[in-house]
Amino acid sequence: MPSQSHSPTGGQQRRPASQQGMRRQNLALVLGAVAAHAPLSRADVAARTGLTRAAVSTLVVTLHEAGLVSELGPAPSGRVGRPGNALVLSNEGPAGLGLEVGVEHLAGCVVDLSGEVRLQRRTASPNRGRPADQVLADLGALAAELLAEAEALKLRPAGAVLAVPGLVDAAAGTVVHAANLGWRELHLPPELLGLPLSVENEANLGALAELWREGGEAEGPAPVDFVHVSAEAGIGAALVVGGRLFRGARGFAGELGHVPVHPEGPLCPCGAHGCLEQYAGERAVLAAAGLPEASGDWVALLAKRAAEGSAPVREALRQAGVALGTALAGAVNLVDPEAVVLGGAYAELGEWLLPAMRAELAARVTVRPWEAGALSASGLGRAGALLGAALVTVRRIIENPSGAYGVG
Amino acid sequence: MPSQSHSPTGGQQRRPASQQGMRRQNLALVLGAVAAHAPLSRADVAARTGLTRAAVSTLVVTLHEAGLVSELGPAPSGRVGRPGNALVLSNEGPAGLGLEVGVEHLAGCVVDLSGEVRLQRRTASPNRGRPADQVLADLGALAAELLAEAEALKLRPAGAVLAVPGLVDAAAGTVVHAANLGWRELHLPPELLGLPLSVENEANLGALAELWREGGEAEGPAPVDFVHVSAEAGIGAALVVGGRLFRGARGFAGELGHVPVHPEGPLCPCGAHGCLEQYAGERAVLAAAGLPEASGDWVALLAKRAAEGSAPVREALRQAGVALGTALAGAVNLVDPEAVVLGGAYAELGEWLLPAMRAELAARVTVRPWEAGALSASGLGRAGALLGAALVTVRRIIENPSGAYGVG
DNA sequence: ACTATTCGTCATCGCGATGAACAAATTAGT
DNA sequence: ACTAATTTGTTCATCGCGATGACGAATAGT
Numbered sequence: 001m002p003s004q005s006h007s008p009t010g011g012q013q014r015r016p017a018s019q020q021g022m023r024r025q026n027l028a029l030v031l032g033a034v035a036a037h038a039p040l041s042r043a044d045v046a047a048r049t050g051l052t053r054a055a056v057s058t059l060v061v062t063l064h065e066a067g068l069v070s071e072l073g074p075a076p077s078g079r080v081g082r083p084g085n086a087l088v089l090s091n092e093g094p095a096g097l098g099l100e101v102g103v104e105h106l107a108g109c110v111v112d113l114s115g116e117v118r119l120q121r122r123t124a125s126p127n128r129g130r131p132a133d134q135v136l137a138d139l140g141a142l143a144a145e146l147l148a149e150a151e152a153l154k155l156r157p158a159g160a161v162l163a164v165p166g167l168v169d170a171a172a173g174t175v176v177h178a179a180n181l182g183w184r185e186l187h188l189p190p191e192l193l194g195l196p197l198s199v200e201n202e203a204n205l206g207a208l209a210e211l212w213r214e215g216g217e218a219e220g221p222a223p224v225d226f227v228h229v230s231a232e233a234g235i236g237a238a239l240v241v242g243g244r245l246f247r248g249a250r251g252f253a254g255e256l257g258h259v260p261v262h263p264e265g266p267l268c269p270c271g272a273h274g275c276l277e278q279y280a281g282e283r284a285v286l287a288a289a290g291l292p293e294a295s296g297d298w299v300a301l302l303a304k305r306a307a308e309g310s311a312p313v314r315e316a317l318r319q320a321g322v323a324l325g326t327a328l329a330g331a332v333n334l335v336d337p338e339a340v341v342l343g344g345a346y347a348e349l350g351e352w353l354l355p356a357m358r359a360e361l362a363a364r365v366t367v368r369p370w371e372a373g374a375l376s377a378s379g380l381g382r383a384g385a386l387l388g389a390a391l392v393t394v395r396r397i398i399e400n401p402s403g404a405y406g407v408g
Numbered sequence: 409m410p411s412q413s414h415s416p417t418g419g420q421q422r423r424p425a426s427q428q429g430m431r432r433q434n435l436a437l438v439l440g441a442v443a444a445h446a447p448l449s450r451a452d453v454a455a456r457t458g459l460t461r462a463a464v465s466t467l468v469v470t471l472h473e474a475g476l477v478s479e480l481g482p483a484p485s486g487r488v489g490r491p492g493n494a495l496v497l498s499n500e501g502p503a504g505l506g507l508e509v510g511v512e513h514l515a516g517c518v519v520d521l522s523g524e525v526r527l528q529r530r531t532a533s534p535n536r537g538r539p540a541d542q543v544l545a546d547l548g549a550l551a552a553e554l555l556a557e558a559e560a561l562k563l564r565p566a567g568a569v570l571a572v573p574g575l576v577d578a579a580a581g582t583v584v585h586a587a588n589l590g591w592r593e594l595h596l597p598p599e600l601l602g603l604p605l606s607v608e609n610e611a612n613l614g615a616l617a618e619l620w621r622e623g624g625e626a627e628g629p630a631p632v633d634f635v636h637v638s639a640e641a642g643i644g645a646a647l648v649v650g651g652r653l654f655r656g657a658r659g660f661a662g663e664l665g666h667v668p669v670h671p672e673g674p675l676c677p678c679g680a681h682g683c684l685e686q687y688a689g690e691r692a693v694l695a696a697a698g699l700p701e702a703s704g705d706w707v708a709l710l711a712k713r714a715a716e717g718s719a720p721v722r723e724a725l726r727q728a729g730v731a732l733g734t735a736l737a738g739a740v741n742l743v744d745p746e747a748v749v750l751g752g753a754y755a756e757l758g759e760w761l762l763p764a765m766r767a768e769l770a771a772r773v774t775v776r777p778w779e780a781g782a783l784s785a786s787g788l789g790r791a792g793a794l795l796g797a798a799l800v801t802v803r804r805i806i807e808n809p810s811g812a813y814g815v816g
Numbered sequence: 817a818c819t820a821t822t823c824g825t826c827a828t829c830g831c832g833a834t835g836a837a838c839a840a841a842t843t844a845g846t
Numbered sequence: 847a848c849t850a851a852t853t854t855g856t857t858c859a860t861c862g863c864g865a866t867g868a869c870g871a872a873t874a875g876t
Contacts, residue, residue: 014440016459017425017433018833019862025425026864032422043823051424055864057824074823074872081822082872167775225657237742241649248744249633252776259738260772262671272737272772329680330667330738334645336656364668364680367575368660426864427831434833451854463833465855482841482854489853490841 024402041084067093089113097157098390111390159393160195163385165232203230205388206343207238223338230344279323288316299345317352325360343378350377432810449492475501497521505565506798519798567801568603571793573640611638613796614751615646631746638752687731696724707753725760733768751786758785
């Protein structure tokens with residue numbers, strides 16, 4: 001289960017603090033500082049973390065032996081004094097493998113510790129209704145190729161995470177229901193080619209990719225409390241709270257698609273009336289736009305038609321935006337996020353969806369301060385899920401370096 | 409600010425782990441075990457926490473010197489072996505002072521470390537529109553009386569928390585807006601009679617009281633992930649996530665009252681259309697019931713008329729329940745709580761509100777498992793806020809014993 | 817060359833948990 | 847009643863790990 005167990009039920013079952021725990025925590029602290037702030041000397045790390053230079057030194061020895069950090073050698077800083085020895089995350093050794101199964105494709109990628117995508121691979125594959133074991137076999141072959149190439153780069157993935165468009169029980173490692181693939185109650189093996197394998201919802205992984213994106217760009221610091229909306233199979237929202245994915249008590253948080261928008265609206269397959277999906281879901285938008293359903297890459301098609309100036313398509317998207325905005329207004333009133341990010345496939349339709357969403361949010365979020373800029377489209381778009389899947393393993397190593405292998 | 413700072417913005421600004429931090433954590437671990445599981449011998453604590461008996465011994469010495477735990481003396485256990493020396497939370501020394509200002513009353517109470525209410529006081533006081541400093545002066549007098557009585561019981565409150573019906577910025581210690589009192593942008597002094605003073609929303613405190621209620625009764629274990637709905641001034645929902653109050657990025661989470669229920673519904677004073685308050689708020693319910701507004705204790709009045717069998721009142725409450733259920737269905741779909749608790753004044757109307765709410769939730773929460781029993785009325789009712797206010801200080805001491813005084 | 821800095825490492829110290837040993841207090845068995 | 851077996855709580859030696867302070871190394875400024 002990536003990132004966070006869903007309710008550790010641990011009322012007060014905390015572990016006692018031992019000196020080994022202390023060391024573990026400080027290893028993570030040092031590695032986290034190196035991961036977050038590019039090249040850093042030991043002294044920089046000490047200043048930033050509050051640890052002593054001496055302590056940082058011994059911690060770095062451990063991290064270096066584990067192959068997690070490497071030195072670039074002394075770099076003239078321009079200032080007086082002995083120059084520091086720059087530390088960076090190792091671009092060899094531990095890595096993360098992300099896998100993705102979509103309706104029409106399989107994909108995988110390998111990222112190194114610094115989050116850089118080092119390998120990527122994508123193959124067309126009509127998976128709709130195909131037996132799951134065949135799909136998984138193809139996916140295994142793709143993963144094997146990636147692992148071979150990774151070995152040539154001296155990268156050694158420590159875990160694999162699979163992104164699935166559908167409802168997933170991450171803790172149990174099962175796909176509860178993926179309508180577009182025709183999967184239901186599918187238990188995935190705990191290992192793939194010797195790597196521990198986790199499953200996760202595409203929407204959640206897209207949110208994590210957004211959370212962990214390189215903050216270096218001019219986009220400002222990545223928010224740690226946000227709602228990430230994405231539509232792939234149904235409409236899902238991932239809640240990120242304090243930099244952690246929030247799964248809810250039973251792991252089913254984020255079902256934005258079934259938030260009631262018009263309580264007396266049309267019947268939804270879920271059994272309720274007027275769910276958001278009835279206004280902003282695939283079928284609803286295609287119907288409103290006058291397009292046939294199940295038409296291949298419907299998102300790309302909509303984007304193309306809208307760009308061409310099709311009035312019905314634009315109106316359909318505007319109405320979807322209104323519904324999304326209404327549902328999100330409720331969500332914002334409830335959880336008060338720092339930002340709302342439109343991700344996944346819908347990010348590509350942002351140009352047509354965002355104005356109506358912004359208007360709706362501005363009109364309905366009135367009790368607290370709310371700026372239009374707090375709603376934006378993800379720059380990652382559909383690539384987010386795969387990237388997020390690969391990053392899960394890497395982040396897990398960085399946040400708990402002694403957990404991987406026998407570092408401690 | 410009680411309980412949890414609202415977004416520590418701490419991307420990776422964690423403190424380094426020192427051996428003093430280790431001690432602090434283990435003190436909290438031991439004290440937490442004693443607080444949670446009644447009388448416990450040192451050996452029991454060791455077994456339960458995973459610490460060594462030796463370690464527990466020295467930790468208990470520190471806690472005893474700080475006046476946080478006391479010994480009951482050896483108690484025959486019936487089993488073979490030397491009997492353990494039972495440890496309990498001290499019923500003297502550190503305590504918590506809770507204060508409450510309502511539209512028609514002032515109240516205060518003192519709880520000891522074990523959460524027991526030792527002193528309670530309530531005075532009628534028409535506070536609507538009265539100058540805030542006069543109200544606070546009266547409240548100070550009430551607090552002074554309680555502190556004098558507390559001293560006779562050898563209880564020494566370590567902090568005071570004030571429950572206010574309205575929007576509060578707990579971190580800044582200000583009441584942003586309390587419509588029913590006529591307060592706006594009121595900065596409260598940081599101290600009251602020498603005690604550090606915090607302010608908090610009534611709804612949030614009611615939720616915390618629910619969270620911290622004695623689990624011993626047959627009501628089963630208190631949930632750690634739940635939504636606590638209460639209506640006092642407006643309709644508020646407090647989200648408790650993993651046993652902590654969730655405040656949102658800016659501290660405004662839980663505005664259930666302005667979640668859109670019927671997007672094209674009547675205009676709300678907040679500027680939006682069809683907010684929940686337009687269907688389940690004080691004015692809406694009274695109007696639907698055919699009663700004059702601003703009629704003293706309107707909740708009690710509604711409960712009385714409903715119990716007498718008044719059809720219009722019952723129908724008004726049923727419709728409010730439908731609206732509440734619709735809004736809550738959205739909330740449940742989003743955050744997947746373990747339970748939903750109806751608290752505050754509305755708890756007294758539970759008999760008339762719950763059936764419609766349950767029906768609505770059952771119909772609209774379909775993707776995940778949902779049982780009707782997950783929605784219930786709080787047993788604390790309106791007393792929750794005051795109790796929660798007093799418990800905040802006590803819980804803070806228990807969760808961080810070295811923070812209070814110079815324990816460490 | 818000399819001084820002022822800054823960086824990284826080493827020896828020493830203190831704190832706090834661990835583990836083993838031991839006295840005290842009880843029950844079970846004869 | 848006396849012994850054996852347990853369980854509790856404390857004491858003592860030990861270990862791990864960060865803090866502290868000192869020292870060599872490497873740079874800039876004069």
